[in-house]
Amino acid sequence: MRRATLCALLLLLVPPGASAQTLSETTNQRLERIEREIDAGRHRKQDLEKEASRLGRDLRSMKRGLVGAAAAVQRQEAVISSLEQRLGALKAQEGAKVADLAARRSTLGEMLGTLVRLRRQPPEALIASPMTPNDTVRLSVVLAALIPDIERRAAALRTELEALRRLRREMAGKRARLSHATGGLGKERRALDRLLHRVAKRHRRTVDETRRQSRRLADMAARAQDLRALVRRLEAEEKKQGSGATPFPALRFSQVEGRLPLPARGRLVGHFGEKEAVGTVKGVTIATLPFAQVVAPHDGKVVYSGPFRSYGQLLIISHGEGYHTLIAGMSRIDSVVGQWLLAGEPVGRMGRRDGGKTNLYVELRRNGEPINPLPWLAASERKVSG
Structure with missing residues (x-):
């Protein structure tokens, strides 16, 4: 036919x-x-x-x-974040110890100066002084008591100086670890970028x-x-x-309440429901490292990727059952509309610090309405991630 x-x-x-x-x-x-x-x-x-x-x-x-x-x-970002926090605390301790030592040195210097001046006076000068014999005896008693006190203060000062030296050695070690971790982070990021390039190249070719x-x-x-x-x-x-062939999540989104990770390592600095100039906050804000890696918190499909109003670069992931995750604040998005994501799959990267901050904003919505994401997070993520 x-x-x-x-x-x-x-x-x-x-x-x-x-x-x-x-x-x-x-x-x-x-x-x-x-x-x-x-x-x-x-x-x-x-x-x-x-x-x-x-x-x-x-x-x-x-x-x-x-x-x-x-x-x-x-993991490397978490190590670096922890080291930076410890270094900050050590630096504050160092500042306090330096100020305390300076005050002690000043007091000890005044006491030593007084003692030296008195010791330099010959006995005849004390006899010829207008002081009464009782005053002279009292001065001798004060001098006798002052010397052990000065010795105790000097010993305490030496102890504090040694503690300061130990503190500075610890800081040097932390800085060396931080430098090593930063180098390792760069290596891991380059490996990830190469893998992303391979996936994108294979996808384009097909x-x-x-x-x-x-x-x-x-x-x-x-x-x-x-x-x-x-x-x-x-x-x-x-x-x-x-x-x-449409993939489905290994677990339904409603099954992972209390077990979700944050999309990036960092500290929670903004919380759902807080008051702001134009109303209340509808999500959470995470303070991250510069160039921090951002990942999908759960399996899902990218339904929006690109700039959107005041959000800047916005990524929206649909998880099914009416749940969506909105992620904003990235300088680079590596996912495209229609792409299916696994939990933990990289979706973008943060940028440089803007005024000392790199903040990632995250919303969780159900049927279009924002809901508090904190109950959905794993317990370890609710205060600090990393």
């Missing part, structure tokens, strides 16, 4: 006056060529489907790698090849009616396969 239809169509394209034999040869040749192209297109489509299946497996493996790499980055094949089939369909029907069937099959 298909051959007969093609023959009828091709006969209409043959110029008048051609012989029956020529018509037959021309029709058969063109029909055979189109059928070969149809078969080639069908085989290429099958190859693409196999490649897509293999790519799906590779992509799942890469996504697991991305989750692991992002977790390694966040998309480009699929588009080329689609254009080729469309061109064939323009020359033969049954090819148009074939394309329609292929598109229907692709849609059917696409809907059947």
Whole structure:
């Protein structure tokens, strides 16, 4: 039937006056060529489907790698955040000790100066002084008591100086660890960026090849009616396969209440329901390190990615059951609309400090309405993450 239809169509394209034999040869040749192209297109489509299946497996493996790499980055960020906090506390202790030592030195210096001046006076000067004998005796008693006190103060000063030296050695060690951790963080971030580049490159290559094949089939369909029907069937099959292959979260979002991680390591500095100039805060704010890694808190699909009003760069992830996570404040978003994410998969990166701050804003919504995310967070995340 298909051959007969093609023959009828091709006969209409043959110029008048051609012989029956020529018509037959021309029709058969063109029909055979189109059928070969149809078969080639069908085989290429099958190859693409196999490649897509293999790519799906590779992509799942890469996504697991991305989750692991992002977790390694966040572990390093947690170490750095902890070291920076400890260094800040040590620096404050150092400042207090230096001020205390300066005060003690001043007092001790005055006492020593008085003692030295008195000791330099010869006994004759004391006899010739206008002081009464009782005053002279009292002065001798004071001097006798002053010397042990000065010795005790000097010993305490030496102890404090040694404590200050130990404190400074500890600070030097922390700074060395901080430098090492910062170098390790850079290495982990570069590895993550390379993996992200590989995933993006593989995705682009497959998309480009699929588009080329689609254009080729469309061109064939323009020359033969049954090819148009074939394309329609292929598109229907692709849609059917696409809907059947839609990934679902390993756990429903409603099952993870009290177990969610924050999208980035840092300290909670803004809380849901707090008053602000234009109303109440509808989410939480996390103070992060510069260039901190941001990850998906749970499996889901990206439904928005890009700038939005005062939010700046905004990412919205749909988790099903009417739940959405809104993440704003990133300088770079690595996810695109339609992309399916695993929990812990990297989605973006923070920027440099702006006025000493790098803040990530996070909202949790159900059926479009903001809800308090704190009850959904793991207990370890509710005060500090990292």
